[in-house]
Amino acid sequence: MTQTAPSKRTQVGRLPKRGDYSKETIHGILDAAFLCHVGFVVDGQPFVIPTGYGRDGEILYIHGSAASRMLRNLEKGVDACVTVTLLDGIVLARAAFHHSMNYRSVVMLGTATLVEDAETKREALRIISEQIVPGRWDDVRLPNDQELKATTVLAFPIDEASAKVRTGPPADDEEDYGLDIWAGVLPLSLQPGTLIPDPRLKSGIDVVPTYRVGLQ
């Protein structure tokens, strides 16, 4: 167990017992998701942009167009915040006031760096792809040089980070437990539906893949 102390800026303020700064927890949450929200500032205005990611050790990789404003700003090394949120359920208390959600979330602060080395860049794209659709990389037409050139990959450090987690049943006021109100948790999770074949799928390709996405 590696217990990391929170930095001043990542100390969870409200309901601090839900805060967790261990690598186990932080990495566990980051590995169960693949979507983050990236915050950065342009001319004093914060922007929050949704983006996919993949984790490799202490690094989070993100990718996109070499012309993306988000990536072009981030690669300058501006202060950024990357947040990952997994919603696990709605907590139905007896009192409106005590309603809540069960969740696992991570907030990371830091600055991104451009991945320039060609081999690292290719590997980072594989890591992003495998995090989003495990197994897919082995089945597809891999990137060529032109595609790699059009793509920017950034590395974001996971070192200044906090997790916050809520689990379990509602916590009502003692006097409300006697009320005739149903209480409990409605679990929620991101679930895959039935694969929709491309209308232009080549005839003869009838082995439908079974990637595990969004089941954690």
Add this chain to the structure above:
Amino acid sequence: MTQTAPSKRTQVGRLPKRGDYSKETIHGILDAAFLCHVGFVVDGQPFVIPTGYGRDGEILYIHGSAASRMLRNLEKGVDACVTVTLLDGIVLARAAFHHSMNYRSVVMLGTATLVEDAETKREALRIISEQIVPGRWDDVRLPNDQELKATTVLAFPIDEASAKVRTGPPADDEEDYGLDIWAGVLPLSLQPGTLIPDPRLKSGIDVVPTYRVGLQ
């Protein structure tokens, strides 16, 4: 149809044909979700914090502790960004490069204001609750004055906003359509599981509610 022109700051830069500035689209996305990511800046450092919300006309309401750092900063009227993201699927192309996601997202810029009027505040909390768990408000013990006092509600304007939406099958390079690779879309959606009764549920309460959450 009300078509709003994008502001300079909300003009979608990459893949601009996926941008949409109509109220119909923006409100539709905001009504299909209840979770947002709020971006704000403290001492030059951006923070991105996940929070529930409810929409009422041109206003997004958020709530939390009167002592929350996020809310205390926002209520000062600092520049903020509120982003809502719905993930609809993973787009499996033949080329790794053309993989994508189907999604609906909204980015809003503006400054929040404190909801001070007691009636508006109570109504805003009802709107948040009904957006997250439609129907629940009528079944619960409503907030008392002490609870309302402990709660801060902020109003965020939806007027400077953009939507970005991707739907449909992959778009591969013409020469790749002949490859023996399965392609299509894996739909994803937030799905409710089986309700978990509170271990302290009062005996005799056996009518399990049927709220519709996370089905859009």
